[in-house]
Amino acid sequence: MARSLLDDGRFRLQFAGHETFPLRYGWLKKSFDAVVAAEAAGQIDTRSIFTDDAAIANFGVGKNMVTSMRHWSLASGILQISNDDDLSSSGGQFQPTALGRLLFGDSGDPYLERPASLWLLHWHLAATPGRATTWYWAFNELNEPTFTRDVVRTRLGRRCNELRDDGRLKTSRITESTLKSDVLCFIRTYAVKSDGRSTQEDALECPLTELGLVQSVDIGSAFQFRRGPKSTLPDEVFLYGLLRFWRGLYPTRREFTVEAVTHEPGSPGRVFLLDEETVAERLARLSDLTRGAVRWDESTGMRQVYAADVMTLEPLAFVERLYRRARPEAKAA
Structure with missing residues (x-):
């Protein structure tokens, strides 16, 4: 696996601040x-x-x-x-x-009536460490197909010990109680009922439950990530994530393989829980969306996406275009 951003000194790590409350409407x-x-x-x-x-x-x-x-x-x-x-x-x-x-x-x-808005908020919580470090770690490093709160807390505690041994957390005092609260808040941010009877009232605690990224199983005692196609994720938001990932971490690179965009820490595949074929399908559509600035290519026998100069592409510009099209005056025209 590529180097995790948890090991990157540019990012300060935080496991508190929410006072145990998930984001609310x-x-x-x-x-x-x-x-x-x-x-x-x-x-x-x-x-x-x-x-x-x-x-x-x-x-x-x-x-x-x-x-x-x-x-x-x-x-x-x-x-x-x-x-x-x-x-x-x-x-x-x-x-x-x-x-x-x-x-x-x-x-x-x-x-927050548009799914695109929720996907954008999720991206900012999970794509890089910082104020929501557990969110980043869970989506980018937790690989168990099914997990309980205790499993998440144990794995996260082990990772924190590794970071402390490497000097990343040597000045931080992160207690088991802190991690327990952070993990519980993370679960409550995303978890959906396993019986499919989640109501609007259930979602009032956190709008991100609507994304369906974490599913409860075994009557709520365990959870699983729901990886695969995401029908409510607009290509513009996928592109936003790709460009943020590309510009922020690899600004001089001109190409990425499908595998990298799917599995690299901080990549759209990781953060949006997309499988490899879904990522490939979305990458292939970006040439039209960007007027050729981001280009799909299979000529070398490898499935890759190219951009001559990714730093000239402003991620939010494509999302702004999406929101302009959704405005009533745009539809009327």
Whole structure:
């Protein structure tokens, strides 16, 4: 397996911050609106939005939930902290990201009704380590077809010990209790009932359950990843993930094999739980989507995707095009 990003010193690792609450409907929109309103009002210091005495009343939730809202807004890529190269928030101000403005700005998807929005949020949680390290580890390193909470916690604890021995976590104190809470929150972010009777009320706790990426089995005592085709995943979001993976980790490379895009840590195949044939089918469609900038080729006997200069391709531009087509005025035209 290629080198995991957990071993990459550019990424600081975090196993807490959500206060045991999974992402909930409405939280990202409220957080985004609060920061945008503060900017519009000329508030210079936005650091207090989630910490001052008025935060509980403004957001309508308890103190721990306000902290969780802050965490998920940053982890999902909706907000960012200025001058925040890792996870340090000292001195930085909250700012909406381009993704945040696309999803929650004017003509966006404030209620997360489009599957594309959920896939984008999932990508930002699981594609790289950082504020949701367990999410990255689970989708990119956990290979058990079926697992329990205890198995996940044990495997994750073993991985943390390896990282500590290598010096990556030598200054961090990660207790068994911390890992237990993080694993439970991870499961609750995605798990769907095994009997197929999951209701809208069940999904209110976390919208990402709608993606069906984790299925409960044995009456909820065990879980499994649901790998294979994803009918609700738009090609534009798949391309977004591919370009983020390519530009962020391998900016000088000009080609990837199907196997790499399927199995490399941080790849679309890993993060979106796609099988090799599904990845190949999607890669073959990207030439039309990118007007030839990303090209499928089998002439050498290997199934590969090429891009002459991937750094000239802006990932979000293709997603913006998708959302523009979905707007009422575009349909009317």
